[in-house]
Amino acid sequence: MRDNDSVTLDLVGVRVDAPAQQPVMHLREQDGERRMLGIYIGAAEASAIGFALEGRKPPRPLTHDLIVNLFENFGAHLSRVVITEMRAHTYFAELHLVHQGQTHVISCRPSDAVAIAVRAEVPIAATRELIDEVGVVVDEEDDEASEEIMDEFRDFIENISPEDFQEK
Numbered sequence: 001m002r003d004n005d006s007v008t009l010d011l012v013g014v015r016v017d018a019p020a021q022q023p024v025m026h027l028r029e030q031d032g033e034r035r036m037l038g039i040y041i042g043a044a045e046a047s048a049i050g051f052a053l054e055g056r057k058p059p060r061p062l063t064h065d066l067i068v069n070l071f072e073n074f075g076a077h078l079s080r081v082v083i084t085e086m087r088a089h090t091y092f093a094e095l096h097l098v099h100q101g102q103t104h105v106i107s108c109r110p111s112d113a114v115a116i117a118v119r120a121e122v123p124i125a126a127t128r129e130l131i132d133e134v135g136v137v138v139d140e141e142d143d144e145a146s147e148e149i150m151d152e153f154r155d156f157i158e159n160i161s162p163e164d165f166q167e168k
Contacts, residue, residue: 006082006125009037011053011114014046025049025111027083027124028138035135037083037126039091045111052118064115071120075099081113083126086134 012026023046027037041049048064061069071078076099083093093113095106117124126135 005129006127007032007131009083009124009126011049011118011124012036013053014041014049025114027114027126029126029131029135033135033137035131036138037131037135039083039110041109041111045109045115048115049111049118052115064112064119067116068119071097076104078116078120078122079103080123080125081117083110083113083124083130085127085130 008030009027010030012028014023014025016022017024017040020040023041023043025039025041025046027039029035029037048062051058051062052064058065068078070076076097079096079098081093081095083091085092091110093108093110095108095113095116097104097106114124
């Protein structure tokens, strides 16, 4: 995939959607119309993203930390992550990994891709086709709402408990 086939996104944050009581990851197009992309994710992934955004370092590596450590130890470099498409209400993403001069593309969930990208400090992107299909234009006044989203997410992270991860 060429760079001009994708758009760079900013991670706005994660919040809990009130009716569904499920975390939603919010990403915003850096340039252009600054369209938003909201993707429902699991509580564990929301927590992992929140820890990374807050700069928290666990005493032992969590799964996404471990993945970044593996890349580094094997001499691989994560160049970026790309959210590629949505099929049957499910989003797909890719890790773009460079190892010994070769680029390897690895399929993964968008929540894992973003959790890894935040830790590895690499760009997050989406295909232009996906943004054109599902991106939502949000008023600039909603920038204040973005800070509210981050506040809600911080509250979610501070109050999460092991019981939240049990299947019901």
